[in-house]
Amino acid sequence: MDCVFCRIIRGEEPAYVVYEDDYVIAILDKYPISRGHTLVMPKKHYRDITEIPSEELCRVIEVVKVVTMAVMRALKAPGVRIVQNNGAEAGQVIFHIHFHVIPMTGHASSRHYLTDEEGREVSAALSREVREILRAGGDNT
Numbered sequence: 001m002d003c004v005f006c007r008i009i010r011g012e013e014p015a016y017v018v019y020e021d022d023y024v025i026a027i028l029d030k031y032p033i034s035r036g037h038t039l040v041m042p043k044k045h046y047r048d049i050t051e052i053p054s055e056e057l058c059r060v061i062e063v064v065k066v067v068t069m070a071v072m073r074a075l076k077a078p079g080v081r082i083v084q085n086n087g088a089e090a091g092q093v094i095f096h097i098h099f100h101v102i103p104m105t106g107h108a109s110s111r112h113y114l115t116d117e118e119g120r121e122v123s124a125a126l127s128r129e130v131r132e133i134l135r136a137g138g139d140n141t
């Protein structure tokens with residue numbers, strides 16, 4: 001099975017990592033809808049929400065929450081859209097379950113390829129903010 005997210009998780013393919021622990025990884029989307037568009041997923045391969053054990057889903061959603069708080073703070077995003085697609089008909093393109101965390105500014109944004117400059121800058125800002133939120137216990141867990 002060839003899965004681009006599994007390759008990234010194994011370190012065989014580059015990505016800008018926002019957060020990582022033993023179970024969950026958050027990376028910047030390579031084709032972001034807006035600045036800070038992040039993907040959060042389990043490190044283990046599951047096709048969709050029906051396959052992932054609930055306990056692992058909870059770990060993933062906890063990171064979704066912290067990343068959402070981080071994009072609000074670090075990127076001053078007034079709104080955040082969270083999207084999770086199941087099945088090609090729903091718009092799922094990569095069949096390794098993932099959540100999209102998409103900062104929304106209220107302005108029209110154009111999807112574009114992530115540049116190295118944007119990737120470095122945004123992933124550094126977000127990972128710094130995620131660490132700060134977790135350190136301060138600011139995720140209310």
Ligand SMILES: [Zn+2]
Binds near residue numbers: 003005046
């Ligand atoms: Zn995978």
